Amino acid sequence: MRAKNPSESRTVMTDMVLPSETNPLNNLFGGELLARMDRAASIAARRHSRRVTVTASVNHVAFNRAVPLGSVVTVEAAVSRAFRTSMEIYIDVWMEDRFTGEKTKANEAIYTFVAVDETGVPTEVPALAPETTLEKERFEAALRRKQLSLVLAGKMKPTEATELRALFMG
Ligand SMILES: CC(C)(COP(=O)(O)OP(=O)(O)OC[C@H]1O[C@@H](n2cnc3c(N)ncnc32)[C@H](O)[C@@H]1OP(=O)(O)O)[C@@H](O)C(=O)NCCC(=O)NCCS
Numbered sequence: 001m002r003a004k005n006p007s008e009s010r011t012v013m014t015d016m017v018l019p020s021e022t023n024p025l026n027n028l029f030g031g032e033l034l035a036r037m038d039r040a041a042s043i044a045a046r047r048h049s050r051r052v053t054v055t056a057s058v059n060h061v062a063f064n065r066a067v068p069l070g071s072v073v074t075v076e077a078a079v080s081r082a083f084r085t086s087m088e089i090y091i092d093v094w095m096e097d098r099f100t101g102e103k104t105k106a107n108e109a110i111y112t113f114v115a116v117d118e119t120g121v122p123t124e125v126p127a128l129a130p131e132t133t134l135e136k137e138r139f140e141a142a143l144r145r146k147q148l149s150l151v152l153a154g155k156m157k158p159t160e161a162t163e164l165r166a167l168f169m170g
Pocket residue numbers: 054055056057082083084085086087112114116120122146149150153155
């Protein structure tokens with residue numbers, strides 16, 4: 001299988017925040033943002049693998065900034081590393097001020113998707129070839145994140161998480 005670049009899976013979804021999607025403080029409801037990120041990440045995973053993909057885990061979500069009612073929100077997702085059957089998807093969320101048009105980073109998240117066949121069995125995906133400095137940084141750190149996620153899920157022994165251990169041992 002030919003290795004693919006992150007640009008081949010990059011998925012950009014722009015939408016606004018409606019009153020039905022807000023919390024009592026008139027900011028975007030967290031669950032709504034999770035769903036938007038899941039949709040964009042799912043499309044990115046499908047573009048990379050050209051397979052049916054399922055969300056395996058949500059590894060990291062940082063709600064750093066509240067997103068007010070009426071904001072224009074852009075969710076940008078791309079594969080940051082591909083393993084055997086799983087893919088890490090890095091998601092950046094931007095909001096656009098409705099008066100000035102200025103774009104600021106609101107949130108980010110990291111999801112793991114697995115490509116599956118018609119019977120739901122995990123199936124191999126193409127490798128990822130990062131190009132930019134940021135893509136290379138995200139690629140390098142992805143193995144540690146995968147190991148952490150597997151350890152927390154009880155699917156890997158901490159002693160087997162060599163990359164993760166190296167981070168703490170210096
Ligand atoms: C995701 C799923 C296919 C994994 O199945 P599994 O039996 O654990 O399969 P495997 O052990 O072969 O794991 C498949 C891959 O997922 C990875 N994986 C599994 N759980 C993971 C986790 N919590 N974090 C990170 N990666 C994980 C494995 O490391 C493996 O990756 P690799 O092949 O690239 O090395 C299965 O759990 C599933 O179908 N879950 C439901 C998915 C779903 O319905 N999502 C929608 C949410 S409602």
